[in-house]
Amino acid sequence: MSISRERRRTVRRAALAAAGLAVALVVLAPYIVMVCAALKPEAELRITPPRLTPMVWRPTNFLEVLADPGFQVWLRASLIVALASTVIVVLAATPAAYYTARHRFPGRSAFLLLVLVTQMFSPTALVVGLYREFFELGLVDTYAALILTNAAFNLAFAVWILRAFFSAIPREIEEAAAVDGCGRLGTLVRVVLPLSLPAVVTAVIFAFITAWNEYIVALTLMTDPARKPLTVGITAYVTAYVQHWNHLFAASVIAIVPVVILFASIERHLVGGLTAGSVK
Amino acid sequence: MGRWQALLWLGPSLALIAVVVVYPAVALVGASLGRYSITGLYQGWVGTANYLRLLEQEALPDVVLNTIVWVVSIVAVTVVASLGLAQLLNEEFPGRRLVRWALIVPWAASLIMTSKLFVWLYDYYFGMLNRVLTVLGLLPAPVDWLGNDATVMAAMILVGIFVSLPFTTYVLLAGRAAIPREVYEAARVDGASRWRTYRSVTLPLLRPALLVAIVLNVIYVFNSFPIVWTLNDRNPGFAHDTMITYMYKIAFKSSLRDVGLAAALGVVNVLVILLAVLLYLQTVTWREAEA
Numbered sequence: 001m002s003i004s005r006e007r008r009r010t011v012r013r014a015a016l017a018a019a020g021l022a023v024a025l026v027v028l029a030p031y032i033v034m035v036c037a038a039l040k041p042e043a044e045l046r047i048t049p050p051r052l053t054p055m056v057w058r059p060t061n062f063l064e065v066l067a068d069p070g071f072q073v074w075l076r077a078s079l080i081v082a083l084a085s086t087v088i089v090v091l092a093a094t095p096a097a098y099y100t101a102r103h104r105f106p107g108r109s110a111f112l113l114l115v116l117v118t119q120m121f122s123p124t125a126l127v128v129g130l131y132r133e134f135f136e137l138g139l140v141d142t143y144a145a146l147i148l149t150n151a152a153f154n155l156a157f158a159v160w161i162l163r164a165f166f167s168a169i170p171r172e173i174e175e176a177a178a179v180d181g182c183g184r185l186g187t188l189v190r191v192v193l194p195l196s197l198p199a200v201v202t203a204v205i206f207a208f209i210t211a212w213n214e215y216i217v218a219l220t221l222m223t224d225p226a227r228k229p230l231t232v233g234i235t236a237y238v239t240a241y242v243q244h245w246n247h248l249f250a251a252s253v254i255a256i257v258p259v260v261i262l263f264a265s266i267e268r269h270l271v272g273g274l275t276a277g278s279v280k
Numbered sequence: 281m282g283r284w285q286a287l288l289w290l291g292p293s294l295a296l297i298a299v300v301v302v303y304p305a306v307a308l309v310g311a312s313l314g315r316y317s318i319t320g321l322y323q324g325w326v327g328t329a330n331y332l333r334l335l336e337q338e339a340l341p342d343v344v345l346n347t348i349v350w351v352v353s354i355v356a357v358t359v360v361a362s363l364g365l366a367q368l369l370n371e372e373f374p375g376r377r378l379v380r381w382a383l384i385v386p387w388a389a390s391l392i393m394t395s396k397l398f399v400w401l402y403d404y405y406f407g408m409l410n411r412v413l414t415v416l417g418l419l420p421a422p423v424d425w426l427g428n429d430a431t432v433m434a435a436m437i438l439v440g441i442f443v444s445l446p447f448t449t450y451v452l453l454a455g456r457a458a459i460p461r462e463v464y465e466a467a468r469v470d471g472a473s474r475w476r477t478y479r480s481v482t483l484p485l486l487r488p489a490l491l492v493a494i495v496l497n498v499i500y501v502f503n504s505f506p507i508v509w510t511l512n513d514r515n516p517g518f519a520h521d522t523m524i525t526y527m528y529k530i531a532f533k534s535s536l537r538d539v540g541l542a543a544a545l546g547v548v549n550v551l552v553i554l555l556a557v558l559l560y561l562q563t564v565t566w567r568e569a570e571a
Contacts (some may be wrong), residue, residue: 133307
């Protein structure tokens with residue numbers, strides 16, 4: 001009796017593992033094709049019927065992309081925009097999250113509601129208005145416009161994540177710091193932030209990745225080839241005139257791999273920040 | 281005093297939102313009421329003329345219908361499939377962590393890069409999809425998925441589902457984890473079957489997470505741009521556009537270059553999203569008071 005139950009459990013676990021493997025394969029299949037195509041010589045991209053794996057492996061594609069001055073410019077633009085907007089997100093979100101976590105004041109609900117609404121509005125819906133604004137300000141083709149846009153739309157996630165952590169820190173710890181002569185800002189920087197490190201890391205990684213992947217605003221505002229970020233720039237590898245799919249995919253792999261690893265590291269906190277106030 | 285202090289702490293966030301969210305929204309409404317030259321210069325106030333012109337656009341009925349098909353089919357299939365995935369990932373089995381990590385990839389990867397990848401996979405001559413389907417005998421001959429009016433929408437919807445699955449599954453998993461174990465023990469004591477337990481215990485308790493997942497997905501999918509922009513690239517006209525890509529083409533790409541008309545459609549899009557946001561707020565009953 002107990003042996004058959006034991007056996008049924010083993011079979012069940014094996015079936016679940018097989019189902020899990022099937023899911024992982026289906027999800028990863030397109031990206032496996034991407035990596036294989038990134039390793040093919042140009043000529044092998046044009047054979048019918050197509051093969052999955054390269055006949056001649058050509059990792060040099062990756063070196064060629066890294067050495068391409070165009071790619072270097074796009075990479076630099078992506079890094080500047082993502083890093084600067086992430087710094088702004090943390091600088092703006094931290095005091096707001098702290099103050100709303102610790103104080104009740106008139107307008108608090110209104111502020112949090114405003115933040116939530118900005119999170120729901122991706123820049124996509126507002127892109128015509130954003131373009132009008134930056135056109136009138138003469139900020140088309142500037143990093144400043146992209147940095148500000150990314151910072152504003154990634155603010156909400158950081159506020160939710162930080163606020164949840166700040167609220168969970170016992171007031172007594174802060175009171176002790178105050179007794180030791182820390183001002184409010186000193187308490188925040190020296191006591192609260194170190195205790196909330198996981199939230200800060202999550203906010204930083206999320207803001208960075210979202211800015212790194214941003215497409216529509218960059219497509220609209222950045223017409224100067226020297227300032228396009230990766231998402232917009234790499235589409236130049238495949239156009240009506242040139243078809244360097246292997247280079248496009250090598251560049252994509254370079255852009256995607258670090259981001260996937262970072263994303264996996266904050267996996268556990270993602271849902272809380274994206275479904276503000278609902279799933280606890 | 282307290283109010284000024286609050287303003288100081290919230291100031292940076294408020295400034296950012298004012299400059300990049302509120303002002304563009306106002307600029308959008310303003311633009312929808314004006315006329316612009318093809319180079320983008322303001323040429324005067326036209327009242328509601330842009331909205332009336334929008335209604336006269338020949339492509340509009342198709343675009344609205346496409347948008348409804350796009351949102352409804354992606355959200356419906358994604359939610360049902362994610363229920364299954366969440367059920368699977370909630371169980372203990374060897375390799376579960378790996379499956380969770382695999383699911384992260386389409387979520388973390390740039391949507392434009394994933395879209396380009398699917399253009400390649402759907403390619404008539406060199407794409408793996410036609411190859412696999414013909415080898416398996418599921419397709420007698422290759423199909424030009426993105427060049428054929430009958431298949432392009434379905435092909436784009438499939439990509440939409442593919443990239444929506446991870447977020448949805450994770451939300452449902454979180455909802456699932458919040459259900460106390462005791463409830464399941466009680467169901468077992470009562471002798472309920474697995475399916476019965478799922479239907480009368482899991483699904484009702486998962487309702488809040490399900491509603492959140494549905495409403496957020498409606499907003500995300502409605503707002504989605506890179507997939508349709510990329511996969512529908514080669515097709516002329518607006519026959520396979522959604523309200524978002526149609527707006528973008530009117531503003532920046534087609535021969536129209538009509539800022540006023542695009543802004544009018546932009547205002548309509550914003551109103552659609554606002555409606556969904558209100559639904560979301562009602563769903564989560566805005567749990568501000570508890571903090």
